[in-house]
Amino acid sequence: MIRIKKLHKSYPMGKSSLHVLKGLDLEVKEGEFIAIMGSSGSGKSTLLNIIGLLDTHDEGEYYLNGELIENLNEKKAAILRNKFLGFIFQSFNLITYKNALENVALPLYYQGMKRVERNKKALQYLEKVGLKDWAHHLPNELSGGQKQRVAVARALVGNPKVILADEPTGALDSETSAGVMKLLREINDEGMTLVVITHEEEIAEMSDRIIRLKDGIIVSDEKVLHSDKAITTK
């Protein structure tokens, strides 16, 4: 699903430049649930942004769903994001003046789906995350956990190949975090590929594979052995 070879990325900092990713290799298979860990400055967010086509890489190869990503213009990137990728952000990034249903329906709007159809589909996904009754509430009328559930529904609604989550529980208390992670687990169980960035061990433990980043390279890549199978199946 995702194949990365010798990926480099640096950011200009005044006259010098900051080398963030230093020849990174990574492969994510379909249906995998991986967590990327690392301290701040390790390059984990940069990696996720490049995978998410929100940012471009300098060197190396990146294949998304078998397609080589290169010389991507904004329009092509937008179409690929819309088709293949779903995003979940730490700060939810819901549009404040749109209600839950409208927020969830937005990716479908950019897919060119008819209004009635996309509202129907958006409502289905809100139901899936347990927020059907909150469909017509604005984001500021929802709790943090509810907002993130709306964001999850929005990420799922366009039927993407990969869901990318950047610290999805970073702004939530531990109880709510567990709820959101459980939801992500369920989504993975249905076959969705998930890439989650986190710096919390507990959260990472819920994935299938943990990748640790340090100074722009992968320092460890290990499978998680779920001693408590309840998390995966329940």
Add this chain to the structure above:
Amino acid sequence: MFDLDRWREIFQAISKNKLRTVLTGFTIAFAILLFTLLFGIGNGLKNSFAEMFAGDANNAIYVRSWKTTKPYKGLQVGRRIQFKNDDYKFIVDEFGDDIQYLTSLYTKFVKAIYKNETSNYQLRGSHPDIQFLEELVVEKGRFFSEFDLKKKAKVIVIGRLVEKDLFGRRSALNKYISLDGFNYKVIGVFSDPGGDNDERYIYTPLSTLQGMYGNTDYINNLRLTFRPTMSNSEAIAFGKKIKKKFQEKHQVAPRDQSGIIIQNMAEANQAVGAVMFGLTVGILIIGLGTLIAGIIGVSNIMVFVVKERTKELGIRKALGATPKSIVGMIIQETILITAIAGYSGLLAGTAILRFIKPTLEEYKIIDPSVSDVLVIGATITLILSGLLAGYLPAKRAARIKPIEALNAG
């Protein structure tokens, strides 16, 4: 291309962000309001300026005479040139083809008596063409004719105010008025767009007046209008030609400014035209300046609007919005706001103009208004300015990387 979904998005963005919409709209509405007011008042000024020159035919030429100031062919300085009836014939013979209306004018101050009412007026002896030269409007009865002139009929046509002075509310028609002791029959009453003074004249056939006072053939001056098809420069040349011929006839030095005096409306028209042109250009500059100020104001606000929406636009991009759809959305939104706000400004402006019209007219600013063409033109300008004001910030917003937009707080 009409995209209902796009419009829905825009209406939602506009109505859910009222303060932003109102701020943007207010700037453009205010600019257009000012534009309309300035243009309207400017037009009013132009109208009053034009009105000042109404009342006399604008293709008129006056031929007057006075004392010479230069010796010529052995003749003394200070000789008074006196026009006579043969000068009228001279003009007809020399320039008949280029003349529309022509009259001699010979005037006397007379004491008018009707029953107990007495007043003094200028009695003007002329040819019937004076009616058209002075643009007199016959309100009652008729003007005197060539036939009256030939017969030296003792008939008069009096101004509206003469009738009011002597007859009050009664009609003067077919009554007899005594002028310096002679009775004249009133055959008509006229009004004159030129104003009050011009409505206190009494007109009679030239031959009648000349016969009454010493059977003279003197006249004071000649008035004519040139052929209306003549261009302004042709008309100025025509006036100079008349002057030259009259100077030859009366043996006045060609460089003498005083003996024969020609007053040519064509020359005045040229001056009036220049002033009107200046006024129009001035109004245009002020109007355009206001519009440009409005456009700049809106552009500034749009920069802030886009900045404020950076995060929203980033979210949209992450969800699959193409740069084109972002630019399109912002431009469409801006155009909608500017068009609606601009039109409200225009409506408010015309309403205010209508409201202050009576006050302005006290200050001699007549009919301050804006034309339909201007309204349509201004609306189109507005829509274009909305396009301009929205395009650059939108373009920049579309180019910003989604990740930067998302991090923008």
